[in-house]
Amino acid sequence: MFLTFTVLGLVLGAVYAIAASGLVLTYNTSGIFNFAHGAQAMIGAFTFYQLQVVWGVPTLLAVAIVLGILGPLMGYLLHRFIMGGLRDTAEVTKIVVTVAILLGFVSLSHWVWSPQDARMVRMFFGADSYVSIGGVVIRYHEIICLVAAAGIAIGLRLLFTKSRMGVVMRGAVDDPDLLRLNGHDPERVAAIAWAMGSTLAVLAGILITPVGGGALEANALTLLVIDAFAAALFGRLRSIPRTFVGAVVLGMASTYLVAYAPSNWTWVTNLRDALPMILLFVVLLVLPQDRLRGAAVRTRERYEVPTVRRAAIWGVVLVVATVAFRQLIDDSSVGTLILGLTFAIIALSLTLLTGYAGELNLAPISFGAIATLVAFHTGITGQGLDARMSLTGLVLGVLAAAITGALVALPALRLRGLYLALATLAFGGIVSSMVLRETQPRSWFGHEFALFPQGTIIVWPLKVGPLDLGDQDVFLYTTATIFAVLGVGVIALRNSGYGRRLAAMKDSPAAAVMLGQRLVRLKLSVFMISTAIAGLGGILMSMALSSVTSDHFVYTLSLSLVMLTVVGGIGYVSGALFGGLIAGAGFSLIVGTFNELGSAHPEHASTFSIISHLILVAVALVGVGVAHNPSGNMSSIFAGHRFLAGAPEVRYAAIGVTVVLYGLAYAGVIGTWTFGILVAVLWMALPALGLWLRAERLLPPEALAARRGVPLELVGVDVPYPDGFGGQLDRTLGLPARARRATPTIPAQAQAPSEEGESHVRV
């Protein structure tokens, strides 16, 4: 028996090794940790299924297509159009972009291959083709896995020692500049590495499904990135041989666990699913601390911090607007709006953690799940429809989230932000595959109960004194108030000494340490506050849903929320509101609207379905766009509105128009949708409108002159030279283009004037 399990463990380890080596390859040549690695494996596996099972393409040809065309092409295109542009961006931006790709791939696969249908992938040559060596049965498929892993190990070894391309790749890790001096192009090297890494992901994807039972499932495959990462950690994300060792340890451990655990440990299968994530935490604990390097983070992200007074005013505005908006919508939509606001509260935890402190939590909703479970078990009072959540339950739930946050963060806090991000993602995996699968009663600390009874729990609304959230309107207003209060609180925190210390840690850890800051302590505290907020938001979310299943805490939801909050502007409370509303209410609204349209017009049902799927995929593309606008949408909107300060009457007029529109909507003259869209467009376009109507109040005289059109020869006489004028003049005169501007980080004010001035003398 032992030998059989050893072989099974080796096979699993072999597949992990294939996946992990691809991850290490791309990480080292491009510096980008590819969270979408598992998603690429998933796309590969589904495409293979489509070719082989659905379309009946001969197996060998199907393999050739996915490995020879799909894999390399996917990797090459990703590098060419997305990853190549990510050099010199903040780690958070890099992570969010690959997360967006992950989400895009998942929505794409859900669209093409409906998750409701079961799909089985057979082993190569079937499960009945095997050889028997000394009583140990080894199937052909398993032999293929072993041979493929061995072949890749040898192939990579040969590549890196016996081919110039491989040697150059190793050089790229060391010193890309020196590589350039030797006449090579590090970008091309990275593109090839991405093509190879992607192909390895695809190979792992088509091999692993039959090994794990044969059911093709998008989420599990996507999370293969965590297994691969756990294996790669053995080699500190650098060494491929050690990564192979890690992969084999992982594979063996999980088969032995199932084989030799006592049979009454019914949770072992769940544990096995979570094993890579647990192992990941163990490895994190033993990794040596990162060396402190002096490297101030010069990133493109810029956030303005409002004063507490200003924040308080906006808080009141939000609550009033919520009350007003409630009057326009029908009762059935109130729940959706509440859900959006609870998501916004969870997103607020990211504003503090990521926006202010520069750390990342990829599973905020999983902390909400822990809080929900604790609140459910400790806080439900009363019977039947009168049952309510008590304040004690709420507080205990929030505390539990904070403590869990500390436990998750501790192993990773000494390390770089990437490790914390991965630790949180792994935690999300553990919650999904262990905690939320505890649907049957068992003995916990002497009490017999199920953590997540029957896989569905009813979370009753909160009742504190006269405040009863059982009433939908009260619930809505309370949630809006909680968001407003927490938002103001978070801004107050940012304006305090604590918040300044967070900013210092984010901007330059080295300088903060050299002033005496204990980084681990500070990171731990902010992570705990953040997970407490996520916990509170999670409990409110569960109350809003009322009936909660494990699907409500799925990791893709967390990832969408993180991504959308970054898109909105993770340094802003309003960014959290944007991200939360879209993730919590927007998605269901869009899908719901199109489904309704579909059932109302059955002849166009498929078109509506395509549109709603397209929107979901498009949202992921928006996330990819973060690379170009890392400060988020809110930042752009605020920048536009600051500009309007010179002409307050423009804003008063806009407020007036909004009130009129509201009146029309209230009277039923225009629909709620129309009202919402009109108001959004009005306020977003206001800076442009203001400029059009009130240019003389808003622009400095020289810019006004420029708008009136100053003849070219009078530029520099009537008005100063604008930026980039030199280049324009050169082009006009047909002179060769001059030097590119050095680095985009130079503050324009500090550099431009003197430089431009001098070059004009030359011209």
Place this chain on the structure above:
Amino acid sequence: MTLTQPHDAVRPRRSEEPVLELVGVRAAYGAIEVLKGVDLSVPAGTVCALLGPNGGGKTTTMRVASGLMPTTAGEVRYSGRNVTGITAGEAARLGVCSIPEGRGVFANLTVRENLWVATGTGTSLAEIEEAAYTRFPKLGERRHQLAGSMSGGEQQMLALSRALGTDPAVLLLDELSMGLAPMIVSSMYDIVGALAAEGISILVAEQFARVVLPIADTAALMLGGRIVQVGDPAEIEDELSTTYLGG
């Protein structure tokens, strides 16, 4: 080569053009401007020594000349052609061999692998190995050793081997002497002298002025991001002591 040169049409090339020329070059790291208008030219077949104290901008000048660092203003010309904005890889393939300050080697690659990477400009591995091991038999003995585990002198030999084996048109040497014992420094400069005798144009940045002046045809003194004096090596030598130690 993807360079398009409208400039060529504007201004015809003359044979006496310097192989390398910087005209009014400015460059900055972030907000710190390091080069404040550098004019420098290396005539064909000559050795130009770029001298001056640390922090004067020598290394940045070398980085600009090799295409590693973008300029904020001014022009870089190779043989009279404006190549401002050229990438380091393109420059290398055009025959500009640059050996950067400190370690010009990949520490985690073996000696042979380092030479292999150096073939990116078009030579064959056999040729470059031949050239390197003939000149430095020690490297031949250590061909399978990691470059990072060798002594500073041996690493610098390896770096110089790239110049020996790839037959460049221009050689840019930055602080060949850095961290090396005087004996080794002078033997390095023997080799540079030999390369110069073969007719390779060389720009060499060096803080140990005296080792480089004997082989130099011209010398340029660099201070505070500008070339403050250009002339005969002997003239410059007299200035040095005061410039360096603030007399």
Place this chain on the structure above:
Amino acid sequence: MSASDILLETHEVVVRFGGNTAVDRVGIDVRTGTVTGLIGPNGAGKTTLFNCITGMQRPDAGRIVFAGEDITRLAPGSRARMGMARTFQRLELFLSLSVRDNIRVAGDIVRANTGRRIDVEAETDRVLELTGLTDIAHRDVSDVPTGRARVVEVARALMTQPRLLLLDEPASGQTEQETERFAELLRGLADDGLAVCLVEHDLPLVMGLCSRIHVLDHGALIASGTPAEIQESPAVIEAYIGTEVVA
């Protein structure tokens, strides 16, 4: 000057990188109430020694003693809490904060991480005044030119009320005027009893400002003394200009 004035001492400190010895049994000292300079050619090991003192680099051998305590194995943060402060060669300012908040946050850090109770607001105003930054206190620090940004780093370090101030190439990126005012500031700080130690390339600045200078070359300490002694030391001149022995 008695031995009791010695605030920081290194004893036989050794750092090796691969086959190279970057710092070779170096012993220097920094005394209370003085400005001490650490100079040497590129690659001499100044920065490595500086990193050993601040705790960014662990020495392979030797001891570092600060205020009578052996700190060789202490983490950088602990050294900071003992009264050691530093600035960075490549500025490490908190770019999302204003000038005032950059300084103020140092006080916040002291309050939160040590038992010391300081009036952050009052102290910030005092330091702003002392360093002459009051006029730009509310500017974004990312808009401040390099010269004054270096002063912001010093002001930030002063907020921690240090006993030892370590400066890593403070003059680079400063204009001559700024350097003069900067030297004035450091002199005043030393007169008030602070120990100041700077690694610097600008030798005129070092010669004019420091009362003691240590010179490193090839990882070894080749001279220690007053500016006058250093300027006349043949070993120092040789280290800077290079050997007479030329092939």
